Amino acid sequence: MQPSLERTDPDRFRRLLALGTLLTISACAGVMSEDSRFAGPASIPGASRVGDVACESCHPAESAAFGQTAHARVSSNRLVDGERCESCHGEGSRHVQLQGRRDQIRRFGASTEPAAIEAPIAIVGYRDLEPFARSRASGFCLDCHSGAALFEWPASGHERAGLSCVDCHDPMRPATKLLRAPVTELCASCHSEIRAKLQLPSHHPVEEGRVRCVDCHDPHGSSIAALVRAPSSLELCLGCHSEKAGPFLFEHPPVTESCALCHEPHGTVSDFLTREPDPFLCLGCHAGHQGPLSPLTDVLLNASKRATFLSRCTACHSSIHGTDLASPSGHGRFTR
């Protein structure tokens, strides 16, 4: 099949125009609606603040753990000294009066329609959040955590999958970055098939502790797919494998596009993290050698060339990532 030679799609601008119009309408509609994304915990009707000391009297373990977190050391408009618990959980006087009745703990972001409220609210909890409440909970965190590291969260795959900050971080847990588990275990708890790949014979040494998931992926968002921690996947790989960066006089085109065209970075059965073993990976794009090279070589090698040409292409094309040296024939065949 011949590839299309058209560089631009004639309908492209019409599609973009329609898209822009739709977004503009949505944005206007959004501006006119309530500011739901960054809403904090709802105020508890009829309740007032009681202070951290009152909370600690019934929740000593939680208070002790929280005291070792970064949140216990920060002062801000939201995290007020002496009232840190109620900064996120709402005013606690009714919760104290009711002696912590569990049926009056409302999940953060739960529907506020009267019919949906199961019981009078005494305090706000953050466990088992409803699907849409999860993104609102993230918005609550983003009110303070507004640095550049979180710029892309609203467009991230994790946010689109319905995850929120509290799925991975526990504000009450005295651990590095408030993580609920060590980072590799945390990622593997959802991406179990990726962890399986990391056990395969050829793999990046994540299980060995040499590389972490977050060295390559930014769970808080990225401008490209797979939460890659770089503006492009190629840049990510070349950050460590800079010897393959080039530019080379003789370039192997896929190397300048994406390493993932040939490599599965988590793990594979074949060597060098290649998606298929050599030579079948190469035969996916190249027709390879066919027919006799010359009458002489045909006579000499017909019996043995099968094994040769169906062994590893990279045994001969060893500089497959690119080279400045020409092959003996003068062409760039990556043989040196």
Added chain:
Amino acid sequence: MIALFTLLAHTTTLTSSMSESATAAFDLRFDLSVGYSLATLEGSETLVGEHEPFSSRPRLEGTLGLETGWLRIAADGRLSDERVYAGSVGAELGRVARVDLEASRSLHRLDHDPLGYLGFAGVAGLDVLDRDPGRAYSVERGRLGPSLRVDLPAVGPVSDLRLSARYHSETREGHEQARTITHCGSCHVEAATRPIDQLTQELTIGLEGRVSGRLGLAAELSARALDERGRAPELLEAFEPPLLANLISVRGRLPFGVTNDNQRTRVLTRASYRGPAGVDAGLTYQWARAQSSESGLAATSQLFGARLSVRPSATLQAKAHYRLEDTRSVVPAAVDRFNHGAGLDADLGLGRFLRLSGGYAFQRLTRDNVLLFRRSGDTAAGQLFIDERGRQSEARNEMRLNASVWHPAHLRGRIGYRLVLLDGPLSTLARQTSFAPSSGSRPHPDTLGILPSLSSVPSHLHELSLDVGGTVARELAVHPRYLLRASGGSTSERDGVDQALGGVVTWTPTSWLGAAGSCQFLRNRIRTRLYYGQVGGLTSSDGFVDVDEVSYLGFAHAGMISAWILPIDRLTLRGEASWVRGASEFTSSGQSEPDVGALSAIGADLRRAQLSIEGRATANLAIGAVGNFSQVLDLPTRRRDGRAVSFWVYLRLLEVGSP
């Protein structure tokens, strides 16, 4: 050793309890383990311990924290060998400035290819020459990375000002096997030892801030340089037979492949706007230039991205994005690229327990200066080939649908479907599969000789994912997952199916007993009727033969289980085990292995186990032991390639904090 250990750290939280935070003047916490490690190894170090030192020697690891109110220092690390250590140290001054230093060194054992599978080995006059047979290759990678972060006071409407600087240095030292071709280009392969001595340095300076609380701005400038200090080996004995000197054109000494020094400069700017009603917009622009300092070759790239998300109501969210990438090169015969695309997503909440989302994205990838066809040239005039170069373009349409369900007590699940349609497909769909690219050979046969052009691929791809998690009973939670990717197309008569099935089960019946297990089955199969040049060449040397069916099958299953028990107070027992089998096989119209090559079926069976015991003598002292076992079997032969057993006995000192 101790001095080194104190450099090893990481950022952890170190303070006294909340009620004490206002008065505590000094807080020291540490958790140190020191002991001796014993290891025995049979077989291949590379296969059984690619990244492990396997040496019997003292070992040290732990964490250390110190806080004096305005100053916090945190460190952790491990030292298991002079070639394998890792850690960092960080200091924070009054939550205004933070300095971190990371240092690590790791070992990577490299393969030594005996090249014995090359079919011409042993043929008189045609040979494979390994100048260092049996040599073990490895590379040691050392990293050093200091960083500085300073939070600056607000200036007018600009708040959250932060200045950051990072330096990253990485050395790669060791030896690897280098290969090259001499003489006529397909019959003589020489392998030699190439020293590796590379230094990569990168400096990044960034500044970010927020204007009026809504608009975030960030800029970053980075420069990276690779310095290759190793010298590539040279061929010292050129083969120039007097009688065939005209046919076999070899002239003088020829070097093995070299790694040239290169530099890269990058400027990245980003902006983020958070408006009312959940309006969130972002812009990204990057300019980058890469250059090879020895050849002077350079490539420049630009990237622009924009996104917008709005939330018109509490249960509706819409998102849009646009992205453009442009890469231009001054390298002769290099491919220039221009890619751009846009997309729209919408999330809708239905009731309290169901969320639906859908999206559409369009992308066009354009490559210029691509080698489209190669024809035979006028050999008498010294022109072996005539290349035709031009433009290739692919349009990609992608649609996706997801549904998330949730129940507060028992269920949390997601099902997703994705469809990708390609017009004029290039090889980019390869990225969609996990094991193998769903790309295919170009239907022959209008090209002679070696064909270095990219080929067509399937025109569509379906992807189905199912992810369910829930609590079956109070002490038992299950989390099964299924992922299916299927690709195909009438043009190429090629289809691929990539599946992953697995799950995680956790069982915690009491506070002193728990277990977790996971199992995954991965399977990838590709079938095609496409012409494979080499395979066809095998069946008929004078023509191009379609093969009825060429298939590739890759599979793996990985099982892991872990358990822990506290039979008595102050005693902990843990056990972990994993069993992984993976293999791939290539078949062609029922031909046997000798016809399709000795490497047509490869695989490995990996088994690992770990058992640990730790007892607390006092609140600050514990003693423990850890035993590890690992074994590698080759598949399909089931030959044992390696086995390793190691023990570590240690004394643990810990102090969790003082008032």
